[in-house]
Amino acid sequence: MHIYICVQTSKAMSFIPSSLIKKMLSQVVIVLIFTNVVASQSIINTLPGYNGELPFTLETGYIGVGEMDEVQLFYYFIESERSPNLDPLVLWLTGGPGCSALSAIFYEIGPITFNYSNFSWGALPTLVLNPYSWTKVANIIFLDAPVGTGFSYATTLEGYEIGDLSSIAQTYEFLRKWLLAHPKFVFHPLYIAGDSYSGIIVPMLVQDITNGIEVGDKPLNNIRGFFLGNPLTDENIDMNARVIFAYRKALLSDELYESTKKDCKGEYYFPPDPSNVACIADLQAVNYCLDKIFLSNILEPDCVTYISPQQNISTWKIASSLLEKNFIDVPVSTKQFSEPWCRADNYVLSYIWANVKEVQAALHVREGTVKDWQRCNSSLRDTYYVQEIKSTVLYQKNLTNNGYRALIYSGDTDLGIPYVGTQEWINSLNLTIEDEWQPWFVSGQVAGYVTTYSKNKYSLTYATVKGAGHTAPEYKPEQCLAMIDRWLADYPL
Structure with missing residues (x-):
């Protein structure tokens, strides 16, 4: 598609205001970007391992970012199962850095998960619906970011050299291009969200979005705030x-x-x-x-599940949490689930499922772009990724000057990012306490405790999730769905 604009500079055309010419040019740029983006979208109606058509709308695709689109970011977009035309839009960034969006979809807040009771070695894992999916109350973009995460890839080796700042810039570019390709969601209430290492990325991204609105970046968006679970905020x-x-x-x-x-x-x-x-x-x-306490949940066994593919010389590493450790690997033929059961056993199924060619074809993953899918790509952190930012407390403070809504929640049995540290940096924001520490309930039982804060038009809700570990929805799905549903609707927890 070629678009040409001729602006006549003679006296006959001198009445055209320069501001209008700039606006015309900016709209052309938007059209060109839009035309480039829409070609990589695919609606997925069925998935290997699921019986029948998916009862929700799933779209996957790539959006190129960087000077020459050398970074191709892969996403999963799932429309709200309630009211997609009315419900908010959420951009979800899984932690790590380097943990795939599929981890959040399968194990935390997505509409499908694995049928653990019906798994046998040598067979494709089967999928079942998650009754506590957050897509029941929101439209969610799950993004494989930074590059090298999940199915996102770069066309050059240099494209994989990334850090906090460049990752945030690329994610902001992704969001703008995604909204251009999905104009009906431009004016939906927008929230940026994630957990774990996203505590570093999300506040800075929200600040970039805020700055972009002030300088007139297109398209405009309707950002309302952000929410974070057990977020790394100040190392x-x-x-x-x-x-x-x-x-x-x-x-x-x-x-x-x-x-x-x-x-x-x-x-x-x-x-x-x-x-x-x-x-x-x-x-x-x-x-x-x-030493022998499970970092992500002190109430669960500390153990490791090992697996390697049978017909591939590379290694699949299974993480015991988003805070990955290093593992020794053994052949899959000798693999036995741990005794007692360990949470890492659940993660094995995602490695098996996502590395099947039939699955990748169904998701419209570009063949040959990713050698082995990993739930959390530790080699990305070890080799390419530069963790430049040690604290985002100042960003959190800056955001209190905007009229945003914020939700910070902590699984209260997480030793990795403990709730006491989160409370400490929240207290340093010098907000006014609106509602003192009190229990919140689900099905008549205490689900955790909540405090609300404010500063002018800014509001922050801090909630603990009783008995939940590092990725709270993974441990307490019913309670966490109730929490996010109430908060998005601006109801007290």
Whole structure:
């Protein structure tokens, strides 16, 4: 498609205002971008492993970002199962960095999950509906970002060299292009969301969107706020809180905690002064007490599931959580699910399903672009990704100057990003408490505790989810659906 514009500069055309010419040119640019984007959309009616047609609208596609579209970001868009023309639009960014959108779809907030009770080795995992999907109340774009995550890829090696700042810029470009390709969602209430490492990405992305609106970036959007689960926000605060959390959960004795607090002067994360022998000894004792505790949920077994493909020389690594560890791999033929059951056992099915060629063809994944799909791409973090931002507290503070709505929720058994650290940085925002700490309920039972804050037109809801781990909807799906449904509707939890 070629579009030509001729602007006559003679006196006969001198009455055209320069502002109108600029507007005409900007609309041409939008049309050109739009024309380039729409070609990569596909509506998926069936999926391998699911019996029958999908009872929800699923679209997959690629959107090119970067100077030459050298980065191709893959997305899954699922329309609201309630009122797609009225419900809000959510851009969901899974943590990691490098954890696939499929992880959020299958294990957290998507409309389908695996049938764990009907799995046998050698067979394709089967899919069942998730009655607690967040797509029951919102239209959700699940994005494989940054590049190298899930099915997103780059056409050059340099394209994989990415960090926090460039990833945020690419995600913002993706969002603008996606809205151009889906104009009916432009004016829907927009929320940016995610969990874990997204606590670094989301506040900065919201700030970029805010700045873009101020300078007139097209298309305009109707951003209303953001929500985050167990978000990494300040590396020092969040990691330091692990010792305090462990003490509150009776994982450390009174004597050890008081000694560590005194000898280390309340600083447990950064390496202590080598001459501070007492602090080093205390931290060694703390590590001994916590070494066999499952980081993502202190109430579950700490164990690892191993799997490698039978007919592929590469390795599939199974993570025990979004906070991945390093694993030793054994052949799939010798694989047995862990005794006792471990949450990592569930993740095996996603590796098997997503690496089947029939599945990738059904999703319209471009053949040959991704060698092995990984739920969380640890090699991306180890080789290419630069974690440039250690704290987004200042971004959180800046966002309080806008009339946004924010929801921060914490699974209260997560040792990885403990709720006590999240409370600490929220308190540093110096907001006004509107509603004191109180229980919220689902089906007549306490689902967690909630506090609400405000500053002018800005509002923040902080909620704990009782008994939930690092990715709260994975552990407490019914409670978390009730939470997000109420919050999006601006109802008290």
